[in-house]
Amino acid sequence: MTSNSPRPESIAAQAGGHVEPAFGALIPAIFPATTFERNGDLSYPRGYSYARAANPTDVSAAETLTALEQGAETLLFGSGMAAATSVFLALEPGAHVVAPQVMYWALRSWLAGFAVHWGLRIAFVDTGDVDAVRAAVRPGVTRLVWVETPANPLWSLTDIAAVAEIAHAAGAVLAVDSTIATPVLSRPLGLGADIVMHSATKYLNGHSDVLAGSLTVARADALWESIRSVRVQHGGVLGPFESWLLQRGLRTLFPRVLWQSASALTLAERLSAHPGVEAVLYPGLPDFPGHELARRQMQGGFGGMLSVRVRGGAEAAVAAAARVRLWKRATSLGGVESLVEHRASVEGPGSPVPGDLLRLSVGIEAVEDLWDDLSGAITAR
Numbered sequence: 001m002t003s004n005s006p007r008p009e010s011i012a013a014q015a016g017g018h019v020e021p022a023f024g025a026l027i028p029a030i031f032p033a034t035t036f037e038r039n040g041d042l043s044y045p046r047g048y049s050y051a052r053a054a055n056p057t058d059v060s061a062a063e064t065l066t067a068l069e070q071g072a073e074t075l076l077f078g079s080g081m082a083a084a085t086s087v088f089l090a091l092e093p094g095a096h097v098v099a100p101q102v103m104y105w106a107l108r109s110w111l112a113g114f115a116v117h118w119g120l121r122i123a124f125v126d127t128g129d130v131d132a133v134r135a136a137v138r139p140g141v142t143r144l145v146w147v148e149t150p151a152n153p154l155w156s157l158t159d160i161a162a163v164a165e166i167a168h169a170a171g172a173v174l175a176v177d178s179t180i181a182t183p184v185l186s187r188p189l190g191l192g193a194d195i196v197m198h199s200a201t202k203y204l205n206g207h208s209d210v211l212a213g214s215l216t217v218a219r220a221d222a223l224w225e226s227i228r229s230v231r232v233q234h235g236g237v238l239g240p241f242e243s244w245l246l247q248r249g250l251r252t253l254f255p256r257v258l259w260q261s262a263s264a265l266t267l268a269e270r271l272s273a274h275p276g277v278e279a280v281l282y283p284g285l286p287d288f289p290g291h292e293l294a295r296r297q298m299q300g301g302f303g304g305m306l307s308v309r310v311r312g313g314a315e316a317a318v319a320a321a322a323r324v325r326l327w328k329r330a331t332s333l334g335g336v337e338s339l340v341e342h343r344a345s346v347e348g349p350g351s352p353v354p355g356d357l358l359r360l361s362v363g364i365e366a367v368e369d370l371w372d373d374l375s376g377a378i379t380a381r
């Protein structure tokens with residue numbers, strides 16, 4: 001042990017550095033038990049009683065994430081949606097909330113549908129515009145400001161520090177969906193956010209084989225206890241095998257995300273000069289609106305997600321996606337394999353996504369192979 005506390009890369013690589021106590025194993029055990037023995041005096045010797053409340057396998061992955069986000073505590077959920085919706089369900093019906101116009105589509109649909117029906121009052125604003133957030137927040141009334149940065153699938157940036165100040169001045173909490181940035185590139189809690197959310201299905205696990213979500217809090221307050229109750233009572237918890245896989249994925253988070261970010265930047269630069277491309281949306285490009293903010297708010301890269309608007313409209317975009325061979329046509333993102341998706345057809349009517357847009361999730365394949373495949377698919381007519 002060194003006297004300095006380990007850096008995030010080291011914490012991730014060694015999953016917090018814990019050695020399993022029974023046999024000295026370097027990899028944590030999986031405890032599939034749903035129930036735990038109680039003492040004769042009715043106490044629980046290790047604090048575990050029933051797996052919906054807590055299980056020892058998910059604690060290990062949660063602790064690693066708490067260290068990476070530099071928060072107070074992390075709760076893991078059975079999906080990113082279970083994590084995100086638990087925050088909103090922990091508010092009282094009638095609560096006023098500010099949320100982005102452009103954000104992860106399934107959560108936007110749930111907010112506009114279920115959450116409004118359930119009684120939340122939601123102002124959808126362009127959270128990239130600090131003045132618009134200031135105008136939408138109602139002092140003493142707004143309970144929560146929710147932002148996503150960079151935001152799916154246009155990758156627009158929100159100024160976390162500025163919005164945190166506005167939220168706090170109004171007595172509201174700021175929650176950040178940081179799925180795309182990951183703790184490698186951005187630490188929302190350090191910028192003033194109160195809660196950071198991840199779809200751990202994406203980069204945190206990184207291998208497209210676990211559905212999971214997380215919330216990490218800056219301070220365990222009353223809202224956090226309500227969120228914990230929603231999780232335990234609704235049962236949207238993460239099972240032990242998935243928790244174990246997530247822990248395993250977290251160990252390689254840094255090299256994956258840094259590699260993916262570097263490849264995404266290379267592809268974004270080359271695609272910008274491609275005759276079949278109308279525009280490239282990527283926070284790492286100097287002419288991207290929000291590039292300066294991305295430079296301030298993200299370190300080590302701009303992430304593995306970008307979008308291209310294909311010259312020739314929706315038909316040309318769909319045709320280009322049909323021609324790729326190495327890239328896989330599939331939804332989701334953040335895995336080690338590269339994916340291409342025509343978002344407008346997935347989101348359907350009412351989607352703000354242009355029809356000529358292809359969303360690209362850059363994996364860890366050789367960047368030259370990715371370029372050859374994609375540039376060929378876009379050129380051919």
Ligand SMILES: *Cc1c(COP(=O)(O)O)cnc(C)c1O
Pocket residue numbers: 079080081082104107148152177179180199200201202211212213333
């Ligand atoms: C995938 C995703 C979610 C939802 O997570 P699931 O694990 O699919 O439930 C939320 N936000 C963002 C940005 C995502 O990419």
